[in-house]
Amino acid sequence: MDEHNHLNEVSAVLKHYPIEPYFAEGFGKIKKIYTKSGIFALKKIHPYEGSDFIKHIQTLYQKDYNRIVPVYPSSDGRYAILHNNSLYYLMPWVPNANREDQSEKHKQLFRELARMHTLSAKELEIRPEVKQEHYENTLKEWEKEEEFVNGFLESCENKTYMSPFELNFCLYYIQIRQAIQFARIKLETWNEKTKEQKKTRTVTLHGKVSPEHFLFDERGYGYFINFEKARIGSPIQDLLPFLARSLKTQPKYGDEVIDWIYVYLKHFPFRDDEMQLFMSYLAFPSGIIRVAETYHQRKKDVDERKFVQKLQRQYWLLNNTGYVVTKIDDLEKQKEQAKQEGAQS
Incomplete structure (x- = not known):
């Protein structure tokens, strides 16, 4: 799948976020989204997994635990978007710098x-x-x-x-x-x-x-x-x-x-x-x-x-x-x- 198809596949989902995407790459269930405001990761999950896990992430943040890659809310405040029988959620892209040890x-x-x-x-x-x-x-x-x-x-x-x-x-x-x-x-x-x-x-x-x-x-x-x-x-x-x-x-x-x-x-x-x-x-x-x-x-x-x-x-x-x-x-x-x-x- 070329980059245009990667972007087309998720463009309907990305419309729910205040970002302007211009390029996307695919990494399994994750799309790497390049935008004017930075690089994001859009993850696709099965709807039965639901978005309950967001509550656990928010609770940990409230307890001052911040070593979690955050999940961004959409423009209308949702943390997961349902599209074509799949759920999607958006995060910042973490480069995963290589560690030798x-x-x-x-x-x-x-x-x-x-x-x-x-x-x-x-x-x-x-x-x-x-x-x-x-x-x-x-x-x-x-x-x-x-x-x-x-x-x-x-x-x-x-x-x-x-x-x-x-x-x-x-x-x-x-x-x-x-x-x-x-x-x-x-x-x-x-x-x-x-x-x-x-x-x-x-x-x-x-x-x-x-x-x-x-x-x-x-x-x-x-x-x-x-x-x-x-x-x-x-x-x-x-x-x-x-x-x-x-x-x-x-x-x-x-x-x-x-x-x-x-x-x-x-x-x-x-x-x-x-x-x-x-x-x-x-x-x-x-x-x-x-x-x-x-x-x-x-x-x-x-x-x-x-x-x-x-x-x-x-x-x-x-x-x-x-x-x-x-x-x-x-x-x-x-x-x-x-x-x-x-x-x-």
Whole structure:
């Protein structure tokens, strides 16, 4: 599509804004709009995503959190324009200046995420029976998963000839089992620590934290974009998907990831119960179990090589995550011990 078509495609939407566009480029769902008054980004989203996320952005601005690329209102005050069954919203174009040090970029992202969570944190009343129900449902779900893992192992071992997938699963079984047990212990600890708790802590979640959604301006300041999945929830809900993606790589030590987590915790310290729940969810090997379940439920011949590759990628995630949670667990125990020794002296 040439620039004229890019501009024609969105000209009806741009008429709602006090700008004079003369050129446009396409970048997936975003159009880069050149105007006499500067460069803008026009984003197209599905209407079911709605414009509710704008409220979350405005609330954060009201709390003095300004590291968000703002959304501009139209001439009649709307923050999203419905056109041809799509919603559009307008922002300034942030150049995303290249930063060579990726780890430093991640640390800045986690620092800003912690600051956003700190400014939006709220205590929410929670009935003990609601928390208990969540605990019991999670435990029940994990017990079912463990039952499947044990049953699948048995069915593999009973075969005269195992497929490559089944053989690999048997080799990985011990680590899968250990991860399940670690996650269950942490979940039970969390439950014990929150027996009498009447409140829980919620924050405004970004909803889709990733390096692609954290842009840098020419001065080196980082800004979040893509708040379409923003909602209120537990802070760990922003961390877990990001960490899972970062750790789903070939076997590596996760010290860099641990550094990112502690940058976040320095600015938004977890309470003891939040830390137990965080480690529990991070450790549970749901990805590798999902792949094994899909393989087990197959209705016809499958591409064995592809399934083995999927299993292997999930095993790397399991391995890398195991390193990270064990290290965090050790660090937290050392901190607790130092605190107790300090109190005694």
